[in-house]
Amino acid sequence: MTALVEVKNLKKYFETPRGLLHAVDDVSFKIDKGKTIGVVGESGCGKSTLGRVIIHLLESTDGSIFFEGKDVTVVNRRKLKQLRENMKIIFQDPFSSLNPRMTVEQTIKEPLIISGHYSAKDAQAEAERLMTMVGIDQRLRLSYPHELDGGRRQRVGIGRALALNPKFIVCDEPVSALDVSIQAQVLNLLQDLQREFGLTYMFVTHDLSVVRLISDDICVMYLGQLVETSPSKSLFKQPLHPYTQALISAVPSIDIHYKSNRIILEGEITSPIHPKPGCRFAKRCKYECKACREPQRLEEILPGHFVACCRVKEINSL
Amino acid sequence: MMPNKSENFLSVKDLVVEYTAEGQVIHAVNGVSFTLERGKTFGLVGETGAGKTSTAKAIMRILPDPPAKIKHGEIFLDGEDLLKISENEMRKIRGFKVSMIFQDPMTALNPIMKVGEQIAEVIRLHNKISQREANEQAMKMLEKVGIPRDRFNEYPHQFSGGMKQRVVIAIALACSPELLLADEPTTALDVTIQAQVLEMINKLKVDFNTSMIMISHNLGVVAEVCDDIGVIYAGEIIELGSKEAIFDHPTHPYTLGLFKAVPHIDDEEDRLNPIAGLPPDPSNLPKGCYFSPRCPLVTDRCREGKIELKEIAPGHFCRCIVKIGEG
Numbered sequence: 001m002t003a004l005v006e007v008k009n010l011k012k013y014f015e016t017p018r019g020l021l022h023a024v025d026d027v028s029f030k031i032d033k034g035k036t037i038g039v040v041g042e043s044g045c046g047k048s049t050l051g052r053v054i055i056h057l058l059e060s061t062d063g064s065i066f067f068e069g070k071d072v073t074v075v076n077r078r079k080l081k082q083l084r085e086n087m088k089i090i091f092q093d094p095f096s097s098l099n100p101r102m103t104v105e106q107t108i109k110e111p112l113i114i115s116g117h118y119s120a121k122d123a124q125a126e127a128e129r130l131m132t133m134v135g136i137d138q139r140l141r142l143s144y145p146h147e148l149d150g151g152r153r154q155r156v157g158i159g160r161a162l163a164l165n166p167k168f169i170v171c172d173e174p175v176s177a178l179d180v181s182i183q184a185q186v187l188n189l190l191q192d193l194q195r196e197f198g199l200t201y202m203f204v205t206h207d208l209s210v211v212r213l214i215s216d217d218i219c220v221m222y223l224g225q226l227v228e229t230s231p232s233k234s235l236f237k238q239p240l241h242p243y244t245q246a247l248i249s250a251v252p253s254i255d256i257h258y259k260s261n262r263i264i265l266e267g268e269i270t271s272p273i274h275p276k277p278g279c280r281f282a283k284r285c286k287y288e289c290k291a292c293r294e295p296q297r298l299e300e301i302l303p304g305h306f307v308a309c310c311r312v313k314e315i316n317s318l
Numbered sequence: 319m320m321p322n323k324s325e326n327f328l329s330v331k332d333l334v335v336e337y338t339a340e341g342q343v344i345h346a347v348n349g350v351s352f353t354l355e356r357g358k359t360f361g362l363v364g365e366t367g368a369g370k371t372s373t374a375k376a377i378m379r380i381l382p383d384p385p386a387k388i389k390h391g392e393i394f395l396d397g398e399d400l401l402k403i404s405e406n407e408m409r410k411i412r413g414f415k416v417s418m419i420f421q422d423p424m425t426a427l428n429p430i431m432k433v434g435e436q437i438a439e440v441i442r443l444h445n446k447i448s449q450r451e452a453n454e455q456a457m458k459m460l461e462k463v464g465i466p467r468d469r470f471n472e473y474p475h476q477f478s479g480g481m482k483q484r485v486v487i488a489i490a491l492a493c494s495p496e497l498l499l500a501d502e503p504t505t506a507l508d509v510t511i512q513a514q515v516l517e518m519i520n521k522l523k524v525d526f527n528t529s530m531i532m533i534s535h536n537l538g539v540v541a542e543v544c545d546d547i548g549v550i551y552a553g554e555i556i557e558l559g560s561k562e563a564i565f566d567h568p569t570h571p572y573t574l575g576l577f578k579a580v581p582h583i584d585d586e587e588d589r590l591n592p593i594a595g596l597p598p599d600p601s602n603l604p605k606g607c608y609f610s611p612r613c614p615l616v617t618d619r620c621r622e623g624k625i626e627l628k629e630i631a632p633g634h635f636c637r638c639i640v641k642i643g644e645g
Contacts, residue, residue, distance in 0.1 A: 042508035043479070149596060179365040180535060184579040184592030191589065206508060209581040213588065233586075250513035251583045252538030256565045264517055265510045269478075 002069055003030035004200045005054065005168055010063035012046075012053045019273045023049040025224035026063070028298075031217075033167075036194065036201040038215030038232065040208060040247070044269060046224040047204045048092075051170040054202065055087040056080060067168070085115060088161040092173035094153035098145040104131070104156050105141040111163040126163070134159040134189060151182035158189065162197075171203045175210065187214060208251050212236055220244045223272050223280040226298060230305040240307045240316050243281045279309070287311050326353040326394075327529055328377075328497060333391035335372045335553075338384065342601045346372040346386070348553035351627075354546075356496075359523065359530040361544030361561075363537065363576075367597060369553035370533045371421075374499045377531075378418050379408050395497065414444040417490040421502040423482035427474040433485045434460065434470030440492045459488040463518060480511035487515070491522060498523075498530045504539060516542055537580060541565060549573045552598050552608035555627065559634035569636045572609045607638070615640045 012024040023046040031037045039047045052058045054065055056075070064073040072083055091097035098107055108130050112123040131141060134155045145153055154174060161169055171190065175183040191214065193199060205211050211218060211232075218235045220228040220243065228241040239245045246263040253260055265284045278293035279285070285292070289311065296308040301318065309315070335347035347369040354360045362370045375381045376388050379400060393400040395416065400408065420426040428436055437456035442449065457467035463484040474482055483503065490498060500519065504512040520543060523530060534540050540547060540561075547564045549557040549572065557570040568574050575593040595612040598604055604611055606621040613620065617640055627637045636642060 042510065151596070179597075180576060181365060181579045181593040182596070184581075184590035187581075187590055188592060207581075208509070209583045212583060212586075213581040213590065236583075246510055248583065250509040252512075252516070252536065252542045253584060254537045254541050254565065254577070254580075254582060255584065256541045256561055262513060262517075264513055 003066070004033040004068060005202070006030035006066040007054060008064045008066075010050070010053060010065065011061045012049055012058060013061045016273060021273050022224045022275055023272065024053060024060075025275070027221075027224075027226055028063075029219055029226065029229060031168075031200055031202060033200055034194070034198045035216045036203055036214055038203045038205065038211035038218040039221055040205060040211050040218060041221035042206060042247075042269065044223075044272065045221045046272070047206075047221050048172050050221070051089065051172050051202055051204050055089055055168075055170055056083065057089065081115075085164045086167045087170070088166040088168070089170040089172060090154075090157050090161045090174045093177050094150055094157050095145075095177065097157055098153060100145055103142050103144055104136060104148070107145075107156055108159045108163060111160060115164055117164070130159045130162055133162065133193070149182075150178050151185060154178060154186050155189070158186075158193075162193065165197070166199070168200045168202070171201055173205050174203075176205065176207065183210075190214070208248060220247070223269060223275065225280060226306075226308065227281065227296075228305075228307050229298065230302075234302060234305050238302070238305075238316075240301055240305065240312050240318075241281075241309050242285050242287055242315065246284075287315055327356040327396060328354040328531075329392075329394045330373070330377065331392040331394070333373060333376055333393065334389040335369070335376050335381065335386060336389050337386050339601075344600045345603055346553055346600060347376065348603075350391075350548075350550070350553070350555055352546075352548050352555065352558060354497075354529050354531065356529055357523075357527045358545045359532055359543055361532045361534065361540040361547040362550055363534060363540050363547060364550035365535055365597060367600065368550045370550055371501055372553075373550075374418065374501050374531060374533055377497075377499060378412060378416060379405075380412075380418075410444070413440050413495075414493045415495055416497045416499065417493070417495040418499040418501060419483075419487055419490045419503045422506055423479060423486050424506070426486050427482060429474050431473075432471050433474060433477065436485070437488050437492050440489055444493050456488075456492070459492050460485075462491070462522070463488045464514075480507050480515065483507060483511075483515060484518070487519070487522075491526065491528075494526050495528060498528050499533070500530060501533045502535070503532075505534070505536070512539075519543065537576065538583075549576070552600065552603060554608060554637065555635075556609065556637045557635065558627065559631075563631065563634040567631070567634070569630060569634070569641050570609075570638050571613045571615050571641070575612075575614075 008028050010027045014021040014023055041047045053060045064071055105127055109123050109127040112118045112126055136155050175186050203214055215232045218232050219226050222243050228244045239248050246265050249260055249263045270283050277295050279296045282288045282292040291310045298306040298308045301307045301312055331351050333347055333350045337344040337346055350373055364370050377393055434456045437459050438452040441452045441455050457470055460467050465484055504515050532543050544561055546560055548555040551572050557573045568577055578591040579593055593612055598608055607625045610616045610620040625637050625639055627635045628642050630636050630642055
């Protein structure tokens with residue numbers, strides 16, 4: 001099976017007054033059709049930037065992006081328009097990502113009209129179909145975003161993303177702003193839509209429980225780089241990178257009788273501006289040694305399970 | 319744990335808070351009662367708009383009036399009703415005997431004041447000491463929350479989110495309060511930083527023997543730090559009990575629904591069971607049980623009248639007539 005989306009050595013640097021910020025630094029992975037890849041990491045690790053670079057909301061600095069086997073790293077305007085029909089994004093905050101002056105119907109219809117594939121009448125019918133699909137009552141079609149609760153707003157965002165039948169959707173923290181009981185409704189909707197239309201998701205989140213639930217494969221990101229990639233099951237059964245181990249152990253469990261061995265990290269994330277060549281986690285890592293100052297490479301430690309840590313085998317007694 | 323025992327350090331009785339907006343009355347807190355013993359932590363769990371923060375702000379007496387009004391209730395702290403004393407007396411208690419950690423460290427700090435001074439300000443307000451002594455104490459507080467003392471002269475924007483929240487915690491703890499109200503203290507933080515902050519709060523609680531109310535929507539956080547828990551829905555506590563009672567024997571359909579709706583890090587489930595529908599409009603609450611429109615077990619009787627909180631096991635209370643066999 002060929003991958004629907006593949007990125008190779010992707011980089012995105014930002015110029016800042018204090019120097020070059022390495023937001024995404026040499027990231028490679030692929031996503032198979034119909035699958036979900038989860039990208040987890042803490043704020044500022046570059047996970048949202050990664051999603052935006054892939055769908056061309058931001059221009060990449062270096063590296064390549066392939067979509068359905070074709071190199072789409074650099075595309076002209078016409079190609080970009082085509083590409084945009086196939087690659088969509090659902091944003092984190094349904095409060096700021098919708099135009100407050102557009103009704104639900106206008107919001108969902110807009111991409112249909114812009115595409116030029118729909119007459120006004122067809123667009124209307126299609127918008128109605130999309131609204132039903134994401135579970136918004138027809139009576140709300142003339143409502144404005146401020147009249148809707150967070151869950152419904154996010155459904156509008158999803159409806160708009162589904163317009164034009166995309167193949168690939170970047171879900172950028174789509175449930176983080178929602179209450180737990182509503183979060184479950186939206187996650188189930190995303191899963192249903194994936195099953196029905198064979199959608200491929202890149203699911204960006206800081207929430208490990210959500211990522212475990214929804215992903216087939218997981219990439220753990222730290223300061224612009226992937227430190228561990230693995231099938232979801234294997235990652236949670238046996239996290240291998242010291243950062244992943246700390247991250248998973250830090251999630252408060254609701255099992256009150258089981259005391260987990262929490263790894264408390266010292267210090268805070270180092271600056272992504274002009275990072276040193278070695279392991280970026282080394283400063284907070286209890287296994288830090290001299291070899292950590294060399295650049296780290298992702299290596300396959302278990303089947304399909306890649307880790308970028310020079311001491312991984314020793315730490316995990318493999 | 320009994321809602322009407324009186325020898326407790328803090329006891330909130332039948333608290334009612336309403337907001338008035340454009341002629342409409344928003345029923346934010348509808349008769350909340352609970353008690354807290356010295357050195358213990360009470361967790362208040364619920365979703366946005368359930369009345370968690372309004373309850374805490376009522377205890378601190380910092381609800382904005384208008385639009386908010388404490389309509390009814392008693393808040394006894396160490397035998398004194400906080401709702402009966404003058405504002406002047408309350409100012410002496412606020413920040414000294416009772417203090418609060420706010421949810422969002424980005425907005426809780428004064429952006430144009432050095433962080434050290436913000437800590438020293440509280441100390442000087444409640445103690446007759448010199449500026450120099452206050453500064454010295456503030457530096458000690460910074461160290462206590464894991465920030466080097468030489469960052470005293472820096473401004474909030476020079477700190478990361480986790481560091482800012484520690485400054486907020488340092489301010490709250492500066493006068494060794496006897497009661498700490500923590501309103502979602504880790505919600506704005508990353509998990510690894512959250513783990514650090516929770517560990518610090520747990521340690522400080524032991525060091526100072528502080529009683530605490532932990533407000534959170536995160537069941538995991540509550541499991542980690544609380545002794546007793548109240549689950550709050552539409553301004554009412556619908557289930558109340560020890561941590562063990564709530565986590566091992568959740569009984570109210572809403573509590574059960576919450577557990578099923580949240581993905582768990584240690585579970586291999588692949589689908590969640592959401593609670594259908596939305597929380598009720600607080601300006602137009604349903605008759606009878608507030609959860610009845612979303613409840614899978616609803617009967618006609620649930621919609622009739624007010625449902626009382628009943629003891630279902632020693633110290634474990636539940637507000638549901640179906641579950642306690644009266645339906």
